[in-house]
Amino acid sequence: MDNETVDRENWKARGYLTSEEVDHPPREVLKGGAVAVIECPQRIPCDPCSESCPVGAIDMENVNSLPKVDYGKCTGCGICVENCPGLAIFTLDCSGQDTCQITLPYEFPLPEAGEEVEGLNRKGEAVSNVTVTRVKPKDRSVGDTSTVTVAVPEESVHDIRNIRRKE
Amino acid sequence: MRVKDHPVLSFPEREEITFTYQGKEVTARQGETIAAALHNHGVLELSKSGDKLRPRGLFCSIGKCSSCLMTVDGVPNVRTCITLAQEGMVVEKQEGFPDLPREAEPLEPSSTETRETDVLVIGGGPAGLKASLTAADAGGDVTLVDENPFLGGQLIKQTHKFFGSSDLDAGTRGIAIGDDLVGAVKAHENIEEMTGTSAVGVYKEAVGLYKNMEKFVKLNPGKLIVATGATEKMIPFPNNDLPGVYGAGGIQTLMNVHGVKPGKSAVIVGAGNVGLIVTYQLLQAGVDVQAVVEVAPEIGGYFVHAAKIRRFGVPILTCHTVLEVVGEERVEGVRIGEIDENSELLQESTQYLDVGIVGLSVGLSPSYKLLAHAGCELQLNPVLGGYVPIRDQRMRTTRDDVYVAGDASGIEEATSAMLEGTIAGADAAIELGVGGGREEEKIDDCLNKLKDLRAGPYYRELRKSIQGVEIG
Ligand SMILES: Cc1cc2nc3c(=O)[nH]c(=O)nc-3n(C[C@H](O)[C@H](O)[C@H](O)COP(=O)(O)OP(=O)(O)OC[C@H]3O[C@@H](n4cnc5c(N)ncnc54)[C@H](O)[C@@H]3O)c2cc1C
Ligand code: SF4
Ligand code: SF4
Numbered sequence: 001m002d003n004e005t006v007d008r009e010n011w012k013a014r015g016y017l018t019s020e021e022v023d024h025p026p027r028e029v030l031k032g033g034a035v036a037v038i039e040c041p042q043r044i045p046c047d048p049c050s051e052s053c054p055v056g057a058i059d060m061e062n063v064n065s066l067p068k069v070d071y072g073k074c075t076g077c078g079i080c081v082e083n084c085p086g087l088a089i090f091t092l093d094c095s096g097q098d099t100c101q102i103t104l105p106y107e108f109p110l111p112e113a114g115e116e117v118e119g120l121n122r123k124g125e126a127v128s129n130v131t132v133t134r135v136k137p138k139d140r141s142v143g144d145t146s147t148v149t150v151a152v153p154e155e156s157v158h159d160i161r162n163i164r165r166k167e
Numbered sequence: 168m169r170v171k172d173h174p175v176l177s178f179p180e181r182e183e184i185t186f187t188y189q190g191k192e193v194t195a196r197q198g199e200t201i202a203a204a205l206h207n208h209g210v211l212e213l214s215k216s217g218d219k220l221r222p223r224g225l226f227c228s229i230g231k232c233s234s235c236l237m238t239v240d241g242v243p244n245v246r247t248c249i250t251l252a253q254e255g256m257v258v259e260k261q262e263g264f265p266d267l268p269r270e271a272e273p274l275e276p277s278s279t280e281t282r283e284t285d286v287l288v289i290g291g292g293p294a295g296l297k298a299s300l301t302a303a304d305a306g307g308d309v310t311l312v313d314e315n316p317f318l319g320g321q322l323i324k325q326t327h328k329f330f331g332s333s334d335l336d337a338g339t340r341g342i343a344i345g346d347d348l349v350g351a352v353k354a355h356e357n358i359e360e361m362t363g364t365s366a367v368g369v370y371k372e373a374v375g376l377y378k379n380m381e382k383f384v385k386l387n388p389g390k391l392i393v394a395t396g397a398t399e400k401m402i403p404f405p406n407n408d409l410p411g412v413y414g415a416g417g418i419q420t421l422m423n424v425h426g427v428k429p430g431k432s433a434v435i436v437g438a439g440n441v442g443l444i445v446t447y448q449l450l451q452a453g454v455d456v457q458a459v460v461e462v463a464p465e466i467g468g469y470f471v472h473a474a475k476i477r478r479f480g481v482p483i484l485t486c487h488t489v490l491e492v493v494g495e496e497r498v499e500g501v502r503i504g505e506i507d508e509n510s511e512l513l514q515e516s517t518q519y520l521d522v523g524i525v526g527l528s529v530g531l532s533p534s535y536k537l538l539a540h541a542g543c544e545l546q547l548n549p550v551l552g553g554y555v556p557i558r559d560q561r562m563r564t565t566r567d568d569v570y571v572a573g574d575a576s577g578i579e580e581a582t583s584a585m586l587e588g589t590i591a592g593a594d595a596a597i598e599l600g601v602g603g604g605r606e607e608e609k610i611d612d613c614l615n616k617l618k619d620l621r622a623g624p625y626y627r628e629l630r631k632s633i634q635g636v637e638i639g
Pocket of ligand 1: 291292297312313314319320322325329330364366367394395396397416419440445461534537571573574575579580582583584594636
């Protein structure tokens with residue numbers, strides 16, 4: 001058996017989650033429109049995700065609790081993506097025909113809408129080429145982190161978590 | 168080398184000035200330190216060490232490590248990391264121990280001064296800024312000194328957003344928190360700010376302050392708040408003293424304060440929060456980080472910080488250590504290797520990485536020396552980073568007119584530093600008779616927030632250690 005799946009806390013040594021370790025929203029939810037996925041598995045003192053959500057979709061008992069998204073409430077607005085200091089939140093949307101849209105936090109020189117970039121997984125490995133569909137530069141009044149939305153094939157919606165611009 | 172196209176910072180063009188280095192003219196941006204300006208021109212070696220004449224370069228960049236000493240305008244042993252370059256300055260490399268200039272004379276009586284103040288705060292980081300604001304809001308006269316040319320301490324280079332609770336600035340970038348606090352301090356009529364000023368001793372009758380290498384001020388405060396922060400730690404390995412080996416904070420100062428790119432490629436040692444954050448910031452500045460090396464079997468910093476650099480492909484090598492730095496005059500590469508559970512090196516695992524920067528983030532230790540000088544009782548506490556003063560919940564040390572706050576009281580973070588600074592400033596104001604009910608409320612509020620902040624499993628060891636040094 002794969003070591004990584006035996007020890008649930010092995011991410012502490014690896015520094016990334018495997019796709020299996022992430023709580024994926026059910027397919028029906030993604031087909032219905034954008035929702036947030038949070039990849040923050042450690043109880044640290046931090047709560048801007050929960051505090052910034054305009055509809056109260058991220059419940060936290062106290063500042064050290066693990067954040068969890070209520071898909072019934074989440075509208076996929078992406079405000080938490082811009083607010084999270086750990087850059088640990090993404091929105092996924094598979095309501096389109098063949099591709100899904102992933103919105104990710106991005107604090108590097110920004111690409112342009114329409115640009116083709118490499119989609120990278122959680123280890124920084126290239127998965128496939130993807131197209132940038134939207135770029136939202138950082139704004140201090142909403143979280144201060146830029147976001148980039150890319151269109152990806154449905155099979156990589158749970159793998160692609162970063163982009164690299166081509167030279 | 169300048170940082171180009173930074174995603175968070177902008178470095179507006181500033182007026183250029185010219186100074187001489189080894190007789191040659193070099194340029195600097197207005198407001199840049201001598202060490203940063205030389206670094207930009209590729210000068211990494213700033214001096215040769217005392218007896219062995221080993222090359223020495225920048226390390227901590229916050230005035231604490233003595234690795235950047237040079238002779239400036241004939242004065243030896245000037246800390247060039249905290250001294251601003253000025254038009255016409257004459258800067259010379261030191262070769263071994265410098266001689267005192269023959270014509271040197273003691274300070275003229277006219278350049279010493281004796282004064283009083285209600286509250287003296289030493290250190291203008293988040294702890295000292297909050298302590299000053301709180302005591303000044305209560306109506307106290309505050310003098311705030313810092314030996315750096317800018318206020319803000321470690322905050323002025325934290326380009327990332329802070330964690331913690333939203334009612335404590337979480338989600339705000341450290342630099343923005345720093346800007347707001349420094350702005351409030353500068354605007355406050357009860358605060359006199361003295362930058363470029365080192366507190367050099369706490370004597371019976373006064374605290375000695377040495378201002379801009381020109382003036383000696385004897386300041387007699389009603390209450391003293393020591394918020395001197397921390398010093399970056401060093402670990403032993405061959406050639407750990409070569410130029411190109413930096414403390415993590417030193418790298419941040421170069422790239423995030425001065426916009427100088429420290430080099431092309433790096434290895435970071437230590438996967439605590441500081442190491443992970445510096446790695447990310449190096450990537451943002453356009454530096455290739457080849458690996459983060461961590462001797463423990465797990466990553467010590469927050470998972471989310473690790474995930475941010477992993478998804479750019481930076482490996483975090485746990486159970487690995489630095490074997491040696493390779494190079495003659497500066498870092499040319501580093502050899503690393505894996506260790507087993509008995510700390511034995513696995514010979515076949517060693518590898519050489521061709522990098523010019525080795526960034527150490529192996530912890531900080533509290534800057535306690537002024538507290539020791541003041542006669543405050545200290546305790547050695549490894550979890551808190553080294554020697555820390557015994558104090559009560561209100562940050563009073565065993566000397567009732569001396570307080571401590573921030574990293575100087577034990578290594579934690581900016582949020583707790585601000586809370587401790589507020590507590591110390593409020594209690595000092597109350598004890599001096601200027602503070603009252605409002606200050607008591609602030610203390611209660613901060614004590615509760617500190618408790619919440621330290622409540623999680625991540626801080627179990629820290630909680631125990633703090634209890635160990637608290638009295639009353
Ligand atoms: C890379 C890095 C990342 C970090 N990230 C975070 C984070 O995400 N969240 C968080 O909360 N914290 C973070 N921290 C920690 C945080 O920056 C520190 O805990 C905090 O700055 C401590 O504040 P302080 O006021 O005690 O000391 P400092 O900020 O260190 O300030 C001390 C000041 O005292 C001055 N000084 C010292 N001695 C003297 C003297 N004798 N005379 C005059 N002046 C003197 C120094 O010049 C300095 O300006 C990070 C630190 C680093 C290095
Ligand atoms: S995407 Fe919007 S609605 Fe959904 S959790 Fe984030 S902030 Fe709340
Ligand atoms: S804001 Fe981000 S890092 Fe903080 S708890 Fe929420 S998801 Fe985790």
